[in-house]
Every structure is written in C-alpha cells, then in structure tokens.
Amino acid sequence: MRPPAGRRVLAVRGELAADPLRRWLRAHALPGAERHLDGVHERVVPTGAGPVEVSVDLGTSPGCEQVVLHAPAAALDEVEGTVRRWLGLDADPAEAEAWLARDPLLAPLVAARPGLRVPRAVAGVETAVLTVLGQQVSLAAARTFGGRLVAAFGTPVSSAPSSLTAFPAAAVLADAGAEAIRAATGVTGARARTVHALAAALAGGLDLDAAAGDPERAGAARARLLALPGIGPWTADYVALRVLGDRDAFLPGDLVLRRALGGLSPKEAAARAEPWRPWRGHALLHLWTAAVFVP
Incomplete structure (x- = not known):
C-alpha cells in the first residue's frame, strides 16, 4: 500500500515557458524511472527517508504560472524543494532574456519563448x-x-x-x-x-x-x-x-549547438558566445530548444 498522497500548488516566479519544458521532460524521460503523459510528468525523487514517486502537472497551455505537485504527504516539503530546483521555479530568467535579446540571433528565440529555464537535476x-x-x-x-x-x-x-x-x-x-x-x-x-x-x-x-x-x-x-x-x-x-547550477556553462563542441550556429567549429562557437556571458547556459538552452524541442 502506498503512503497517503499529498497535493500542493507551486507558484512560479514570473512566467514559465511550459511547452518547451514539457517537450524536454518527455524527450528525456528515463524508461522505468519516469513517465510523461499530457503535461503530467511522473518520476522518482530521492528523499532522506528513501525514494518516493511524485508527479508534476504542467498543464497543457504554452505558459503557466503554477505547477501542481503530488507526492507522499510525509515527504511533501522535502520534495517541493527538489522540484522547485529541478524545474527552475524560483529562477528569474528576465535578466538573462534582457541580456541575450541584444544579440540578433537570440532575440527572436527569447521573444518566442519567454520564461525558458534551464532544467536542473533531481539528483x-x-x-x-x-x-x-x-x-x-x-x-x-x-x-x-x-x-x-x-x-x-x-x-x-x-x-x-x-x-x-x-x-x-x-x-x-x-x-x-x-x-x-x-x-x-x-x-x-x-x-x-x-x-x-x-x-x-x-x-x-x-x-x-x-x-x-x-x-x-x-x-x-x-x-x-x-x-x-x-x-x-x-x-x-x-x-x-x-547539476552544479553554472549559469554560464557552455558546450562549444556540442554538435546540435554548432549546427544551430551555422556549422561553426568549437573554437568559433566559443568565440561567438563570448558576448553572451554571463548567461551562456541560457543561450545554449534557447538554441537547443529551437533546434530540437519545438515542432
């Protein structure tokens, strides 16, 4: 018998770009450990008392201002902290968006997906x-x-x-x-x-x-x-x-990134990204999302 379930509505700081996040979660869902259906993502979250099954409901609209969490009642507080970090619910992408929107390549991507966050790690x-x-x-x-x-x-x-x-x-x-x-x-x-x-x-x-x-x-x-x-x-x-939460982390050798930048070499990609500091991680997510996680 499973522990009694708890439910909590999690507020989001600003607007959350829910559609690309749903696509990211669905594409990365680990067989046996995760499930994703119609905006509801189920997975295992480690806690001090052992692993528990949780679900997060991101709804079906392009953006959202809250996420519904279901988890065992006794673990709800601990799980909430993990989920907030994992989905970036407390992040404020506005500063990154304002900085990156100055670049003509990134400006339309930022405008198309306001509230895009870097998905973090559960563990x-x-x-x-x-x-x-x-x-x-x-x-x-x-x-x-x-x-x-x-x-x-x-x-x-x-x-x-x-x-x-x-x-x-x-x-x-x-x-x-x-x-x-x-x-x-x-x-x-x-x-x-x-x-x-x-x-x-x-x-x-x-x-x-x-x-x-x-x-x-x-x-x-x-x-x-x-x-x-x-x-x-x-x-x-x-x-x-x-995992480490480095907002400026960048992968100049990544093949998808290099294609998104028009076939640049890793050295050229690194040079192209210099104006994006200290938000290269957010720029990377926008480029990945546009290339892979949108229709």
Whole structure:
C-alpha cells in the first residue's frame, strides 16, 4: 500500500515557458524511472527517508504560472524543494532574456519563448551517469542505455505493478564493476569503465549536489570530473550546467549547438558566445530548444 498522497500548488516566479519544458521532460524521460503523459510528468525523487514517486502537472497551455505537485504527504516539503530546483521555479530568467535579446540571433528565440529555464537535476548522481551514457550517441540511444541501467541495478519504489524504479545509487554501480555495467547496458567497454570510475568517485565523496551554487566548490567538482578517465569538457560542462547550477556553462563542441550556429567549429562557437556571458547556459538552452524541442 502506498503512503497517503499529498497535493500542493507551486507558484512560479514570473512566467514559465511550459511547452518547451514539457517537450524536454518527455524527450528525456528515463524508461522505468519516469513517465510523461499530457503535461503530467511522473518520476522518482530521492528523499532522506528513501525514494518516493511524485508527479508534476504542467498543464497543457504554452505558459503557466503554477505547477501542481503530488507526492507522499510525509515527504511533501522535502520534495517541493527538489522540484522547485529541478524545474527552475524560483529562477528569474528576465535578466538573462534582457541580456541575450541584444544579440540578433537570440532575440527572436527569447521573444518566442519567454520564461525558458534551464532544467536542473533531481539528483547529481543520476544526471552525471546519464550524461556519460549519452556521450557521442543520440538522445534516444542514451535513454535506452539509461533504462537498461535502471532495470539492472535500480530498486522499485513499491511492489505495485505500475511502480517506478529508483535510479541506482553510486555505491551500487561502483560495487557492480565495469564489466557488469557493460553487460547490462550494451555500451562499449571504455564507456562502462568511465561509468564505473564516475560511480566510484561519487560513492567515495564527490558530492555534486553539495557543490551546486558554490562557485569554488563547483569548480573543484568540475576539475575532479575532468580527471576521471573518459570524461572531457563536454561532459563536465553539461554536468556544470544541469547539476552544479553554472549559469554560464557552455558546450562549444556540442554538435546540435554548432549546427544551430551555422556549422561553426568549437573554437568559433566559443568565440561567438563570448558576448553572451554571463548567461551562456541560457543561450545554449534557447538554441537547443529551437533546434530540437519545438515542432
């Protein structure tokens, strides 16, 4: 039997660009751990008392000023904090939009999607591991690899047939070993070794969530990621954007970004983005959204 459900209406600071956020969530939904249907996103959220299933209702309109959260009543306060950070409900994109709208390339994108926010991470371990699984493959392939990892090493939240499965803890993946990760997911041996090395670092004290929002600690965390085998700037900067909360994180080597910029090289993309500082992360989201997450 599931714990009694709680319901809470979460106010949004300013307007939320709900349509691109719904598309982002649907495109990234991890098989076995997440579901998305008609603007309602269900997923597992870790809490101090263990993982719980929650749902967030973003409605169906292009923008929204509130989000409806359902979670076990006893965990509602803790879950609300996680959800607010994950969806950026307390962020104020107005300053970023005003800055980026000065650029003729970004101005129409900002005007078309006011209130666009950078989706953050529910848990640093999950996002970091999925980022490694997504290296140099399509989003669909990354989701497939991630779903296999969840099926092999995750834990169902309840015994109900429809129960979602919690993403495996770093210690579980570290104990499993690289070969077991490779066999379960189908990734290359090198990629499995990177996942294992990352999991071992996370289990051994690399706390990405604790470093979020602290520039000094975030910089140190990024450096530790780059020291791991198989992790380069693209992965470290994506984690910086999604987990560490670096609003200026940028991925000049990203293929989708470079195409959106007209086929620039990574060096040229980095130079083109200099005027966007300190909001390059927001610019990146606008370009990604226009290229991938709109009809």
